Amino acid sequence: MSPIDLVDLAAVLVALLPAVVIALLLAAWLRRRTGTSVAWRCTQCPAHVSGLPRHKAQAWARQHAATHASQPASRR
8 A cells, every 4th residue: 555545544534533433422322221220100109110121111101190090080
């Protein structure tokens, strides 16, 4: 390789470096966000859930809230 080719290659690698760093940071953020275990406690009864991923805990909370919505107001 001639010296000019090495300079061009180095310039291309340096130009791609910010994109690689941003991609790695985004991947780490998504992995942390989607893999987080959460705890949730019902405000109307003693039910709670913990150790589930965020999306599963949210689904459980929606399903549990529906059980309260189907109960008469006097039982709440």
